[in-house]
Amino acid sequence: MNRSTFLIILLSVVIGLASCNSEQQTHPPKTLLVSFDGFGHNYLEKTDTPNFDALVTNGVQAEGLIPVFPSKTFPNHYAIATGLYPENNGFVNNTMYDPKWEEWYRIRDREAVEDGKWYEGEPIWNTLEKQGLKTGTMFWVGSEADIQGMRPTHWKTYDGDMPGKARIDTVMKWMANAGDETVDFATLYYSDVDSKGHRYGTDSDSVKQAIKRADNLMGYLKEQMKEKGLWTNTNIIIVSDHGMVDLSADKLIRLDEIIDMDNTERVNWGPMTGIQPKEGKQEEVYQMLKSAEENYRVYKKEDLPERYHLKNHRRVEDIIMVADLGYTILDEDYQEDFVESLPRATHGYDNNEKAMQAFFIAHGPAFKQGEKVGNFQNIHIYELINHLMGTEPAPNDGSLDSVKVLLK
CATH class of the missing domain: 3.40.720.10 (Alkaline Phosphatase, subunit A)
Structure with missing residues (x-):
């Protein structure tokens, strides 16, 4: 091997190592x-x-x-x-x-x-x-x-x-x-x-x-x-x-004691409860909830606070109740089972x-x-x-x- 060939090979090795090191340095962890x-x-x-x-x-x-x-x-x-x-x-x-x-x-x-x-x-x-x-x-x-x-x-x-x-x-x-x-x-x-x-x-x-x-x-x-x-x-x-x-059996909000459940098409239960009223019943349902507003806040979908980043989607119901921390929204059918099995804690609140x-x-x-x-x-x-x-x-x-x- 002559000197020129050796230098070419050596230079190729150096460049290759430099390239590998560069790749290692630039590839993110x-x-x-x-x-x-x-x-x-x-x-x-x-x-x-x-x-x-x-x-x-x-x-x-x-x-x-x-x-x-x-x-x-x-x-x-x-x-x-x-x-x-x-x-x-x-x-x-x-x-x-x-x-x-x-x-x-x-x-x-x-x-x-x-x-x-x-x-x-x-x-x-x-x-x-x-x-x-x-x-x-x-x-x-x-x-x-x-x-x-x-x-x-x-x-x-x-x-x-x-x-x-x-x-x-x-x-x-x-x-x-x-x-x-x-x-x-x-x-x-x-x-x-x-x-x-x-x-x-x-x-x-x-x-x-x-x-x-x-x-x-x-x-x-x-x-x-x-x-x-x-x-x-x-x-x-x-x-x-x-x-x-943590939850408590005495922190209950009975929805069926506030509104006529027959005026609802569906209810999605939770600390944030979504209520879809039947056609023509939205204002009646909302006003009943608003007049009894205690240990929760109620909103029409379009009035939800901007910070919730929630109101601009079709999957959100027309009326939203947000329970105060530790409170549970339920109805008669659910209350007995809830009290007997009482989950000790939950989430979903503000x-x-x-x-x-x-x-x-x-x-x-x-x-x-x-x-x-x-x-x-x-x-x-x-x-x-x-x-x-x-x-x-x-x-x-x-x-x-x-x-x-x-x-x-």
């Missing part, structure tokens, strides 16, 4: 989004949580994460995924009726849950996949449906019985395995804290044990990420969808209530360390993830400026 359903903003104060505490010490924590209204699971998970308020993404409640289609969406109706027509806007996994990145969703609202004719590279049909560690193991395989389907962005979801809160109340031993189990899962996640070389170069965002408030705020922790190369910031709305997380992944967001209601305080 992976992102993992984790949700613990029903984990209130103050739940870390209820028991020992060494693994969460370590994430807080080495990352950034918000004083609270403000949910969209209603503060329910499906509207908030889909708002986080799309950066859109309910009136702009179609998810106005866990249960909703579409008058155009004359169809119901219920969270336990698998056919509806997996039907992409209910999901408006563009979820984060679609945004990333459209721009050449791979995604994997271990249970997230919307990820089981063919939204825009697309799905994540990897996704799972919801299975509440799947063990927590098994969920982590599967996501770690998606994120760490070499190949064309190695994911850049993934999600994890857990419902344990929420279900124990509903059944036993926010200060119960069962909730405290559920918080500890969540903490143990974070310890296991860290261990597995370190083992697979993901810990130092992955941005982790840990959220919840809403808080929780998202301005502190008790409805969720929690937020972020850890990784993009985030500040040992910082605590003020609360912010969860719709901004979509913009945040796009920033972390170096992708262009679809039109949304969020703002990166609202969460820049989290970043280094």
Whole structure:
């Protein structure tokens, strides 16, 4: 080999290494989004949580994460995924009726849950996949449906019985395995804290044990990420969808004692109760509710406060009742069953209530360390993830400026 040939080969190697280093430097770190359903903003104060505490010490924590209204699971998970308020993404409640289609969406109706027509806007996994990145969703609202004719590279049909560690193991395989389907962005979801809160109340031993189990899962996640070389170069965002408030059997609002139920076409029960009056009965129903307004507020759909970002969608009923914190709206048929089975806590109330705020922790190369910031709305997380992944967001209601305080 002559000197000229050697120099050419050497130069090619140097250029190749420089190119590889450049690609490593410009390729964004992976992102993992984790949700613990029903984990209130103050739940870390209820028991020992060494693994969460370590994430807080080495990352950034918000004083609270403000949910969209209603503060329910499906509207908030889909708002986080799309950066859109309910009136702009179609998810106005866990249960909703579409008058155009004359169809119901219920969270336990698998056919509806997996039907992409209910999901408006563009979820984060679609945004990333459209721009050449791979995604994997271990249970997230919307990820089981063919939204825009697309799905994540990897996704799972919801299975509440799947063990927590098994969920982590599967996501770690998606994120760490070499190949064309190695994911850049993934999600994890857990419902344990929420279900124990509903059944036993926010200060119960069962909730405290559920918080500890969540903490143990974070310890296991860290261990597995370190083992697979993901810990130092992955941005982790840990959220919840809403808080929780305790209920009482003496905080009841009997709708059938205020209005004639025969004047209603349908009622969608909850802390936010939607009433669809029969044709010609709207004003009568509204005036009866307004005259008895106590421990709730009542609105015609068009008069809903702008901050609810709810009134501009056909799936919202013509009259909306919003119960005061801790109150339950029901009728005679439901009251006896409610009092006997009395769920100890619930959510769905005004998202301005502190008790409805969720929690937020972020850890990784993009985030500040040992910082605590003020609360912010969860719709901004979509913009945040796009920033972390170096992708262009679809039109949304969020703002990166609202969460820049989290970043280094």
